[in-house]
Amino acid sequence: LLVENLLLVPVCLILVELAGKGVDQPLLPRLRRILLDLAKMPMLIGLALGLVVSIIGIALPGPLMRSIDMFAVSAGAVALIVIGGSLVGLPLHGNRSLAAQISASKLLLHPALVALVAAVLLALGLITLPPALHSAVILSAAMPMFGIYTVLAQRQGLEGAASLAMLTGTSCAFVTLTGLLWVLT
Structure with a gap:
């Protein structure tokens, strides 16, 4: 979670912002603005402060x-209330094709790619994973997206x-996770 929240989420947000509005503007000023916006995100501030106190x-x-x-x-309960409150009034209509692609990618493609990379790394001897941890890595990748996903998507409209x-991913995860558990056990 630490790597994901302090490294992957900021890098993904930077890439999304760079691909968004203002592509015609110079890169360095845009990057500076994006990094300043990220530094103001309460989620990242809290994680960074907690990491500093721990270190x-x-x-x-x-x-x-x-x-x-x-x-x-x-x-956990408070987070669900906050995320639920931020989702109140959001439309459940939108680009259905895009939503289906996102859900399928998250539930099928992501775990398949993680399983492939893990298998290659194991075969090359670059990592050693006990079978239970190998299954856990794949199952973790097969989980539906976090609740904060829609909150982050609001920034892009x-x-x-x-x-x-x-909604689609969470509903379909019951079937895909059950099937994956059956295959992995």
């Missing part, structure tokens, strides 16, 4: 730790297709 080894006071523990226990893709 430095700062011991937080007991009362603060109890408060953080209470927030941590409720974080693609909330309709994203919400439809997320």
Whole structure:
């Protein structure tokens, strides 16, 4: 999660922004603006601060730790409420073809590519994975997209297709994950 949230998400957001509006503008000023916008994202600020505190080894006071523990226990439910609240009123109509492509890619192509890369790396002896971890890597890739997916898509004006893709992907994941579990066990 750390690699995904501190490395992959920012890199993907940078690529999306670079492919978006203002392609005719010079690259360096656009990149600077994009990086400043990313630095202001609460998700990335929180992750970076947590990483710094962890690396430095700062011991937080007991009362603060109890408060953080209470927030941590409720974080999943609160996140669902916040994401659900941000999705209220979003259209479930949009580019159905794009939504179908996104869902199929996430549920079928992504795990297939992860399985292929893992198999090649294992065959070349570059990595060693126990069978259970190998299956877990493939299953992790086969999960539907995170709830924040539609929130990030709103920045590009693609909330309709994203919400439809997320609904489709989450619904179809029951079938694809069940089939994949059957194949991997």
